[in-house]
Amino acid sequence: MGQEQAFAALAAQLWARFTQSPSDRDLHGRSESHFAPMPPDAVAYPESTHEVAAIARICAAHGVPMIGWGAGTSLEGHALAPQGGLSVDFSRMARVMDVRPEDMLAVVQPGLTREALNTELRATGLFFPVDPGANASLGGMAATRASGTTAVRYGTMRSNVLALEVVLADGRIIRTGTAAPKSSAGYDLTGLFVGAEGTLGLITELTLRLQGQPEAVSAAICAFPDMTSAVETVIATIQSGIPMARIEFVDGESARAFNAYAGRDLPLTPHLLVEFHGSEAGVKEQAERFGDLVADFGGAGFQWAHRSEDRAALWKLRHNAYYAVRALRPEAAPITTDVCVPISNLARAVEETAADIAASGIPGPMLGHVGDGNFHALLLPDPAIPGDWDRAKALAGRMAERALRLGGTVSGEHGIGMGKQGYMQAEHGEAWDVMGQIKRALDPDNLMNPGKLLRQN
Amino acid sequence: MGQEQAFAALAAQLWARFTQSPSDRDLHGRSESHFAPMPPDAVAYPESTHEVAAIARICAAHGVPMIGWGAGTSLEGHALAPQGGLSVDFSRMARVMDVRPEDMLAVVQPGLTREALNTELRATGLFFPVDPGANASLGGMAATRASGTTAVRYGTMRSNVLALEVVLADGRIIRTGTAAPKSSAGYDLTGLFVGAEGTLGLITELTLRLQGQPEAVSAAICAFPDMTSAVETVIATIQSGIPMARIEFVDGESARAFNAYAGRDLPLTPHLLVEFHGSEAGVKEQAERFGDLVADFGGAGFQWAHRSEDRAALWKLRHNAYYAVRALRPEAAPITTDVCVPISNLARAVEETAADIAASGIPGPMLGHVGDGNFHALLLPDPAIPGDWDRAKALAGRMAERALRLGGTVSGEHGIGMGKQGYMQAEHGEAWDVMGQIKRALDPDNLMNPGKLLRQN
Structure with missing residues (x-):
């Protein structure tokens, strides 16, 4: 492996903003969910798009995986490093680059959180509506196609990202979309990178639609x-x-x-x-x-x-x-589920899930963004109780299968990451292979966030 | 070429619904715009997705181009056959397959027109809002990412197509998306095929979002x-x-x-x-x-x-x-333009365009969906006046360049087709190459609507 050479080149490029310290690695190998820690081999803190491109060129030359890191709030292990490599932490790329009130848009760097953006927008009469609950980074929200409480009115990240700047696996920098409200000029690459979970490139800038503060x-x-x-x-x-x-x-x-x-x-x-x-x-x-x-x-x-x-x-x-739910059973190792069904099957999906949870004996409060057909159960298995964890995993599996049976999807908003690849074949069939074809076309060496979303060979 | 073998196989498969008659070829080689006729070598009228898949397998085996045909209302020559091949006419796949009022969606075949859909929906209290003016086919509207007068409220085809069935270049049938209102499960393939102008596959079924008739x-x-x-x-x-x-x-x-x-x-x-x-x-x-x-x-x-x-x-x-505009100068050969700019530059774009048109001496009334920053000039050069056509083409070119200079796009809603490839490099830079990489991954032999949207080698 050329990883040592790559890391030497990265250290020469980034100085103290490249590190292999155990604490940094440890921090970037954890998630808010039940996945075991999977630390990267090193962490980089780029300060510009050109630095991200330089990082990608170095990693590409030496076959080193690159995993984007925003606020670490993913619930499906998106930012873990199962194959090691380099965590690219965007905390030093967290600025609002431009606010254009007349166009109702903001240009931001990926490490900026949604709350920080809304704080900066306070005086403009505008706000960014997508609200997944967690104070996630906007780059991460785009990568997972996040949504949350307000999507029923304002849409998900899919409809609120107007344009992107992306660094590809080979270090090329591309721009997708423009500041015009719509376009029919070519493939919708913006829409392709939104929800790609960092497997096709690293988002280095986002142009976001804003909304007027309601009267x-x-x-x-x-x-x-x-x-x-x-x-x-x-x-x-x-x-x-x-x-x-x-x-x-x-x-x-x-x-x-x-x-x-x-x-x-x-x-x-x-x-x-x-x-x-x-x-x-x-x-x-x-x-x-x-x-x-x-x-x-x-x-x-x-x-x-x-x-x-x-x-x-x-x-x-x-x-x-x-x-609040975790506090119901502090000793539990929680599993957060996330399904979405057609509205016509929402009552049935919620009722069947509730009955299934009740029969399991595992605490599992349910809540959700029901205007979108999207709901969660927060399952609370106690690791000290034999079989509890397995029963909870089986419950989560039946939720996903039920969503598919009722014409829905295994993820309404949390994404696939490492948690839901097992359902992708059932949901997408050959379309999952098409995702793989696109992945191989843009990242033939599988360096961008490997081990996530796609079929693993 | 294996075209003769392919056509023999298609005739055996489709009987009278495969034809090489001059009148059919002629009809499928014309467009509503200024492009010279480019007829296909044959026309097929499939009646089912499986027939479309069989057609694709036969064409793929023999290297025959496939061009989808809806209502023929494209303004950028999308459905012309510059490299010959087979026009796949969806007029026999024009049914409403399902209307689900509770989910506010309809499942339709691609040959159905938007007016026919809205007629069928009349009793439901629902309607399909996207309105490009022409009574286009819904498959064609998806392929060009059409929009029109109501996009300012209800969005373009991008936000109104929930799921697709697509036949790929090799005859595989895939389904993208579900009937759930949103999803974070994998790449947004629906969004990729919407606006791909038939260059990645043939759309054989669409699941469309409906809206409640306003009170x-x-x-x-x-x-x-x-x-x-x-x-x-x-x-x-x-x-x-x-x-x-x-x-x-x-x-x-x-x-x-x-x-x-x-x-x-x-x-x-x-x-x-x-x-x-x-x-x-x-x-x-x-x-x-x-x-x-x-x-x-x-x-x-x-x-x-x-x-x-x-x-x-x-x-x-x-x-x-x-x-109405054509009637101002019936002898003209009209050129329809279509640009879209950020709202903050709309006044400037409209004014500069108006001044440019006035200076040219060519009649060119302007109108547009200005809530989206999208406007058109209908240029009316008279072929009998020396230089008029060239002056009009130059005007149209300056409109596209002006849109780019003002941060916009060379097509708000008509698409690229054969008319605007010359501006793709300027608008997208390396992102145009990324489109080409995706194209080659899914259609390595360039059989799906060749000669459109992408860089031609």
Whole structure:
């Protein structure tokens, strides 16, 4: 292997911003999920696109794998280094390069987090809407095609990334897309790199669509007697054309977790959390129409959050769900699942999953971005209980299979990474091979984030 | 060449649905634009995906080019056969396969036109929003990433195609995407085939997102003293967050053409045509806010079309623009241009183009989907006037170059086809080579719509 030569060249290029220190390697070999640590052999901290290109040329010349690193919030082991190599950490490429209010876009570096972007945008009247919960890096969010609570209104990263700059496996720098709102000029390479999980190239700059801060915002939480009535309220809301900005489902177990974690007193039944964006009159009308639907389906106990601090508290509740649920069983080794089904099968998918979890005896609160047909169970197997882990893995597997059987997908927003390759053949069939053909065309030596997403030979 | 063997095999497979008759070849060698006829050597009329796959296997075995044919409405020569081969006409694959109101989607065959789909959807309360003007086939619209008047609200084909079935160059049948509203499971192959202009495969089935018929619709036309005030009204409307369903610009020359063609009496100044979709109260509020902006920028002469027949008349005016403009100079050989720029440069792009056209002496009314930064000039050179054609081509070239200089794209919605390959290097640089790498990976013998979009060696 030419790895030693490559590392010598990288050290000469980057000085202290190239390191093989155990602590750096260790830090870049961990993830927020259940995967065992898989550290890279070295870490680089580039400060410019040209440095990333130089890194790629050196790694390509010596056959060294390159794995992008953003904020490390992936839930499917995307940034682990199962084949060693170099972790390319974008923390020193985290600037807002340009904000163009008239074009409603921002040009950013990949290491910038979504919260940092929104802080910088505060004075402009604009915001970046995609909200996966975690304060992820925008490069990482593009790479996993992230979405979250607001996708029902504003779309996923797929529709909010307008253009990219990408360093390819051989060090070429390309630009995809323009600042024009649309184009029919050639293959949609932007869309190809969004969701490619770093397997086709390293994203070094993103042009992101922004949204105007709504004139009025209103949010609420309300309780339902059972899952079916909550889910059917969601379906009716979608079909009636009410433009929700967010519509989130949490089950009774999640409500119990919220109460314990945040000192709330929610009834231990399913809830919906909603938010409306628009003009004063528009939001009022939407809220009223939604209230009528909730009543039709037996919902009650509305708590409206009109003030921005009340809304912040409401969404903090939702965003802390992972920690709240973990606190239900601190000794557990959690497994986060992520499926997405057609809306017509959402009630069935949620109910069958709930019954399956209940029968397993493993705690597994459910919640999700149900306006998109996307939901999660946070399974909490206790490693000290024999068989618990295997039962939880089997539950997660049945969730994925159920999603496919109901016409859906094994990942709504977390991606494939190292966690879900086992379902790719079932979901895509020969189309998975087509992904492999594209991968080999652009990265014939399999140096870009090897071991993820694609069929492993 | 094995073309004779291929054609013998196709005739055995398809019987009368394979033909080499001069009239069929002639029909499939013409386009709605200025390109010289380029007929295929034969035409096939498949009736199923499996027939398309059989056709592809036969053509692949004998090196015969395959060119998809929908409604023949392309403006960039997409469906011409510059290297001969087989035109695959989808007119016998034009059915609605499934409508799923709860999922707000329809599954259709590629030969179905958008108007036929909307006729079938009439009773469901749903509609398919993408409206390029022409009654194009949905397969063709996907292949060119079509958009049109409603993209400002509902997006282009890129965001309205949820899943595809595609026959690859080697006859493999793949499915991309699912009926779930979103997915993070692997490369976005749906997005790759949308806009690939048939160069990567033949689309044999589409799963399309539908929209609920709005409860209320209101449309209007209003006049402006000059282009700048019209365009600045558009920018202000976007920035104020008013959710236009349509916002179309036409210049004074277009108004003159409309008056002559449709017996109207519009003032000979720039106009905006707008439409709002929403609840009764929402549409009223949007219309009022838009009216205020129009007044701020000196617009006047509002004509509201509240009744559906009045709206139909208004949009018929817009949809017939091509014919109305052609009638200004019936002897002309029209050149339709199509550029798209960032909104911040829209006024400049429109003004510079108008000045350039005026200086040329060639009639060239301008209109466009300005909410997307997309506009067209319909240049009317007279072939009988020496130099007119060349001057018009040069004008069109300067429009494309201007769009690039202003940060935009050489095609907002018509695609590249045979007409705009000359600008691809300037727009995409090395990314154009990446498109070529993907093309060669999936179609190494260059049999799928050769001569279009990609670099020709």
